[in-house]
Amino acid sequence: MADLHLKNNLARSFSSKSFVEIFLTMPTALWLVLFFVIPSILIFTIAFHCADSAGGIGSEWTLETVKKVASSNYVAILWRTIWVSAAVTVICILFAVPVGYFIACANRKIRPWLLLFFVLPLWTNFLIRIFAWRLVLHPDGFLRKSLIFCGMSDEVFLLNNMGAVIAVTVYTFLPFAILPVYAAAEKFNFALLEAARDLGASRFKAFYSVFIPGIKKGIITALLIVFVPALGSYAIPDLIGGVSDELIGNKIALRAMQNRNLPEAAAYAAVLAIIIIAPIAVWFAFNRKNLRAFIKARMGGER
Amino acid sequence: MKSRFTSLLVTLFALAFLYIPILTLVMQSFNSSRFGGEWKGFSLKWYEALFNDAAILDATLNTLIIAFCATILSTILGTLSAWALHRFKTKLQEANYTLVYAPLIMPDILMGISLLLLFVSMGADLGLATVVIAHTTFCVSYVAFTVLARLQDFDFSIIQAAQDLGAGWGRIIRQILLPLLWPGIAAGAMMAFTLSMDDFVVTFFVGGPGSTTLPVKVFSMMKHGSPAIINALSVIFMSLTFTVAIAGQIITNKKSHK
Numbered sequence: 001m002a003d004l005h006l007k008n009n010l011a012r013s014f015s016s017k018s019f020v021e022i023f024l025t026m027p028t029a030l031w032l033v034l035f036f037v038i039p040s041i042l043i044f045t046i047a048f049h050c051a052d053s054a055g056g057i058g059s060e061w062t063l064e065t066v067k068k069v070a071s072s073n074y075v076a077i078l079w080r081t082i083w084v085s086a087a088v089t090v091i092c093i094l095f096a097v098p099v100g101y102f103i104a105c106a107n108r109k110i111r112p113w114l115l116l117f118f119v120l121p122l123w124t125n126f127l128i129r130i131f132a133w134r135l136v137l138h139p140d141g142f143l144r145k146s147l148i149f150c151g152m153s154d155e156v157f158l159l160n161n162m163g164a165v166i167a168v169t170v171y172t173f174l175p176f177a178i179l180p181v182y183a184a185a186e187k188f189n190f191a192l193l194e195a196a197r198d199l200g201a202s203r204f205k206a207f208y209s210v211f212i213p214g215i216k217k218g219i220i221t222a223l224l225i226v227f228v229p230a231l232g233s234y235a236i237p238d239l240i241g242g243v244s245d246e247l248i249g250n251k252i253a254l255r256a257m258q259n260r261n262l263p264e265a266a267a268y269a270a271v272l273a274i275i276i277i278a279p280i281a282v283w284f285a286f287n288r289k290n291l292r293a294f295i296k297a298r299m300g301g302e303r
Numbered sequence: 304m305k306s307r308f309t310s311l312l313v314t315l316f317a318l319a320f321l322y323i324p325i326l327t328l329v330m331q332s333f334n335s336s337r338f339g340g341e342w343k344g345f346s347l348k349w350y351e352a353l354f355n356d357a358a359i360l361d362a363t364l365n366t367l368i369i370a371f372c373a374t375i376l377s378t379i380l381g382t383l384s385a386w387a388l389h390r391f392k393t394k395l396q397e398a399n400y401t402l403v404y405a406p407l408i409m410p411d412i413l414m415g416i417s418l419l420l421l422f423v424s425m426g427a428d429l430g431l432a433t434v435v436i437a438h439t440t441f442c443v444s445y446v447a448f449t450v451l452a453r454l455q456d457f458d459f460s461i462i463q464a465a466q467d468l469g470a471g472w473g474r475i476i477r478q479i480l481l482p483l484l485w486p487g488i489a490a491g492a493m494m495a496f497t498l499s500m501d502d503f504v505v506t507f508f509v510g511g512p513g514s515t516t517l518p519v520k521v522f523s524m525m526k527h528g529s530p531a532i533i534n535a536l537s538v539i540f541m542s543l544t545f546t547v548a549i550a551g552q553i554i555t556n557k558k559s560h561k
Contacts, residue, residue: 004327021387021390021391021393021396022395024383024384024390025383025384025387025399026398027379027380027383028380028381028383028384028387028399028443028447028449029399029402031380031439031440031443032402032403032405032440032443033402034405035381035418035421035436035437035439036405036406036409036414036417036440037402037441038421039414039417039418039421040413040417041421041422042411042417042424043413043416043417043420046420046424052352056423057420057423057424074352084349087326095313095317097444098310098313098314099310099314099317101310102307102310102311102313102314103314105307105310114314117318117321118318119323120545121321121322123324123497123544124540124541124544124545125500125503125517125518125537125540125544126501126503126518127503127521127522127523127525127536127543128328128521128540128541129325129517130525131521131525131533131537132324132325132327132328132537133324133330134343135324135327135328135331135534136323136324136327140371141327142327152360152475164367171320171321171324174317174320175321176323178317187321197509198458199453203553224497228408228410228412229410231410232410232411232412234412234414235503235504235522236410239522239525239526249412251414252412253412253470253507253508256419256508257507257508258449262419262420262423266416266417266420268419269413269416270518272410272412272413273449276408276410276413280408291404294407295404295406295448298407298408298446299407299445299449299494
């Protein structure tokens with residue numbers, strides 16, 4: 001009798017527990033399926049439709065759009081997108097490693113302040129940062145004027161070229177690169193560097209073959225956190241770059257907003273999605289800790 | 304200490320790189336010359352022009368309405384989800400975890416185009432509602448992970464104790480959960496609000512003529528020449544985001560000192 005009563009109780013509390021779980025999980029899960037998963041699938045399916053004359057999506061299935069995109073200059077644009085993102089990533093890492101090292105070595109009391117100074121620019125609006133750069137690089141701005149004053153020829157123009165696009169993209173992502181490198185450097189045991197020096201390694205050698213491998217995970221997280229969003233850049237090349245500097249993001253926006261050819265925009269977006277998913281899937285397949293580090297770094301800038 | 308010296312130099316250079324554009328902007332907003340490399344005297348005329356621009360006031364209103372709605376929705380959804388992720392360790396939650404972190408990886412432009420495709424396929428009118436839905440979608444994950452981090456140090460036996468003492472769920476939520484989780488939820492909400500106010504790319508894709516936000520307005524102003532009032536607008540906008548973000552930081556810090 002008592003046994004049966006216990007069983008009933010267990011069954012009831014079990015079912016009420018899973019009811020609570022479903023009640024807590026479902027609203028958000030349904031929202032994300034409807035507004036995240038389904039739209040992501042649409043990128044791939046709508047690429048197999050044609051645009052209708054009203055700027056909507058035709059109802060028939062066709063390979064026309066894919067063929068049209070495949071025969072366009074998309075390979076050149078894709079290639080440019082990849083090398084620009086790679087260059088941005090490398091420059092960010094080259095900055096982030098010494099800065100992360102410096103902050104991790106600094107006095108405990110000033111560390112949070114140093115970190116805050118590097119994260120603070122993230123709190124200004126993205127477009128405002130681009131606008132600020134347009135002021136700095138403007139033909140009448142102080143930077144070009146001082147360069148000319150220092151003896152550069154007055155044919156130097158700083159705005160509307162690839163160099164400017166790379167500089168501003170680095171500007172946008174640098175804080176994101178510094179955070180994970182710093183997080184790894186903070187846990188690094190600096191006595192190892194001294195040990196390497198005592199054993200006769202040069203400063204550079206110790207830094208390069210002890211410190212860098214020691215913060216490898218932080219560096220890879222930083223690589224991904226810069227490279228992935230850089231691949232999707234749209235506003236920076238649009239506002240800072242010249243006419244011939246368009247990246248795949250510009251192509252997507254151009255097709256979607258100006259030409260109102262959504263299937264073509266979807267086809268370009270599908271290409272972008274594939275090159276983004278590949279490196280991430282490989283890295284996260286290794287283990288889940290990588291994922292947590294990534295999430296932490298992604299959120300770090302906003303905290 | 305040579306490597307320390309090198310890293311100091313790089314750090315100083317990086318700081319200069321980060322702050323020179325911002326300082327230029329702030330200075331320029333008080334400069335009466337339009338673009339000049341030269342200083343033509345202190346002036347508030349750009350601020351004056353800004354406050355007389357009806358389109359900008361409209362855009363500000365839209366930005367705040369959208370941020371407010373998206374914050375409320377994403378805070379509710381994110382908190383529920385964080386609670387489920389923390390409380391249950393089932394297969395369902397493993398799938399749920401994947402679902403919640405995936406949007407963090409998606410670049411803005413893909414989120415924008417994919418939602419545009421959805422709204423167009425559904426035949427929805429693009430406007431405030433579609434922008435609120437889009438913002439809620441990318442804010443949910445940030446809120447969920449912020450609240451989840453705070454939940455890690457929440458002692459669940461308190462709830463058990465309250466139940467044993469006869470408290471109902473309504474009372475538990477009002478008197479235990481909300482007061483204890485409030486700092487985490489507030490930090491998540493702050494983050495959602497700043498993310499929403501800040502967003503340009505997604506809004507650009509899913510917005511309509513009636514839902515122009517400040518970032519979208521700034522973008523179109525930049526496209527059609529750069530009127531100098533953007534300087535003034537930027538400074539005001541910057542101080543606004545800084546205030547919200549720093550308030551969030553203070554709340555977070557208070558919590559961690561307890």
